Amino acid sequence: VVLDFPVENLNxxxxxxxxxxxxxxxxxxxxxxxxxxxxxMDADAVAxxxxxxxxxxxxxxxxQLDGPFGLxxxxxPPLSIQKDDDGGVVADFHLGAAYEGPPxxxxxxxxxxxxxxxxxxxxxxxxxxxxxxxxxxxxxxxxPLGDLHAEARIVRTEGVKTFAVGHLADADGVTVEAxxxxxxxxxxxx
Amino acid sequence: VVLDFPVENLNxxxxxxxxxxxxxxxxxxxxxxxxxxxxxMDADAVAxxxxxxxxxxxxxxxxQLDGPFGLxxxxxPPLSIQKDDDGGVVADFHLGAAYEGPPxxxxxxxxxxxxxxxxxxxxxxxxxxxxxxxxxxxxxxxxPLGDLHAEARIVRTEGVKTFAVGHLADADGVTVEAxxxxxxxxxxxx
Numbered sequence: 001v002v003l004d005f006p007v008e009n010l011n012x013x014x015x016x017x018x019x020x021x022x023x024x025x026x027x028x029x030x031x032x033x034x035x036x037x038x039x040x041m042d043a044d045a046v047a048x049x050x051x052x053x054x055x056x057x058x059x060x061x062x063x064q065l066d067g068p069f070g071l072x073x074x075x076x077p078p079l080s081i082q083k084d085d086d087g088g089v090v091a092d093f094h095l096g097a098a099y100e101g102p103p104x105x106x107x108x109x110x111x112x113x114x115x116x117x118x119x120x121x122x123x124x125x126x127x128x129x130x131x132x133x134x135x136x137x138x139x140x141x142x143x144p145l146g147d148l149h150a151e152a153r154i155v156r157t158e159g160v161k162t163f164a165v166g167h168l169a170d171a172d173g174v175t176v177e178a179x180x181x182x183x184x185x186x187x188x189x190x
Numbered sequence: 191v192v193l194d195f196p197v198e199n200l201n202x203x204x205x206x207x208x209x210x211x212x213x214x215x216x217x218x219x220x221x222x223x224x225x226x227x228x229x230x231m232d233a234d235a236v237a238x239x240x241x242x243x244x245x246x247x248x249x250x251x252x253x254q255l256d257g258p259f260g261l262x263x264x265x266x267p268p269l270s271i272q273k274d275d276d277g278g279v280v281a282d283f284h285l286g287a288a289y290e291g292p293p294x295x296x297x298x299x300x301x302x303x304x305x306x307x308x309x310x311x312x313x314x315x316x317x318x319x320x321x322x323x324x325x326x327x328x329x330x331x332x333x334p335l336g337d338l339h340a341e342a343r344i345v346r347t348e349g350v351k352t353f354a355v356g357h358l359a360d361a362d363g364v365t366v367e368a369x370x371x372x373x374x375x376x377x378x379x380x
Contacts, residue, residue: 021233028243029226032250036219039250043211049246053218056239056246060222060229108322109306113299116327120298132298136326137306 030078030098037097077114079150081121088153089122095145106143111168114150115178122152123162123182130162135180143168143175152178160184220268220288227287267304269340271311278343279312285335296333301358304340305368312342313352313372320352325370333358333365342368350374 032053039046077099079091101107116135123130152166161181168176222243229236267289269281291297306325313320342356351371358366 021236025226025236025240025243028240028247029222032219032222032243032247035247035250035254036215038254040253041250045249045252046211046215049249050215050218052242052246052249053215053222056242057218057222057225059235059239059242060225060231062235063230064225064228102319102321107303107307108310108325109303112302112306112322112325112327113297116299116302117297129292131292131332132327132329134326134328135298135302136324137302137322138324139322142321 033098034096077110077117079114079117081118084151086153088151089118090149090151091118092147092149094147097145100145102142104145106145106148108137108139111139111143111176112137112178115152115166115168115176116180118150119152119164119166119178119180120182122154122166123164123180128184129188130182130184133161133181133183135178138177139175140177141175144170147171155179160189223288224286267300267307269304269307271308274341276343278341279308280339280341281308282337282339284337287335290335292332294335296335296338298327298329301329301333301366302327302368305342305356305358305366306370308340309342309354309356309368309370310372312344312356313354313370317378318374319378320372320374323351323371323373325368328367329365330367331365334360337361345369350379 039049041049077095078093080093081089081091084090095106095110099106099110101110112135115137116132119135120130120132147170149169150166151169152164155163155165157163160183162184163179163181165177165179167174167178229239231239267285268283270283271279271281274280285296285300289296289300291300302325305327306322309325310320310322337360339359340356341359342354345353345355347353350373352374353369353371355367355369357364357368
């Protein structure tokens, strides 16, 4: 989920309004990240870009949250997770230069981050968040940058423990498999 | 390692010069990411910041790399990995809003990304890169945002497989443990 506001005190209309303000900003920062990684411009052009970026940062910092914050995060891989018909979750997304490890391929740790997130989402429900207890990744081959697919589902639940499995895949099939145990935190037990 | 250029065709002086150009840019983009996540400014201020960001992006995109790229990546957690005296590796670093999962705490997937990266670094040497085969994370407690420490070391090597262990810790001790098997890729076998 790319945008995620602290919704406790907001109604649906507020959320929609905030999304309209901040989503284009997040998208622009993602573009800037990609441009920053790939630019070959010279020192003068880079200094001019840096001045613009610093001006934008100062503007945004005029009023900001200090404490824990809801996320509208250009760093997070651009996942939009959907529930599928069988109670599992799926996400189709594109990874660019910001997520590179071996040349042209996804960083192994980014694959781990995505699988942790997708399995955790499958294991949780709106009223029952579950946090990772243990998770294991098996890398079957390296994952190319580009269009990718991730999915996950619950295998079984025993008390506060939920067992989930999933994988990351490209157009040719599975690249990384994952299995994990997710725990309902004490504060969320009814 | 925050900055990492494709060094094949560069001498030490070139690398230093490029670092001087791009490192301040990377730092500014990191600041912008934090400001983007935490800002509470209104629609007009956000639109003005967005225009500055888009101008910087356009400037940087005037000349850029198409293919696989060396990394100077404001998305990557700000790790600077050091070799320790026993052949292991250590990294001390600070994680802010961009890496949040549960309120005030590190996203479990970000912990996985960092441990994959640090164990992979411990398992590799300059002439012998090794990629993750399997890795398991055990979350002992949630990790607060702020100043953190990670370390990893090789346990043993059997042929092309290297076994490594490590952990993530805050000031109070270990928060996440990891163990993995890292494989020397075919193209890097001598």
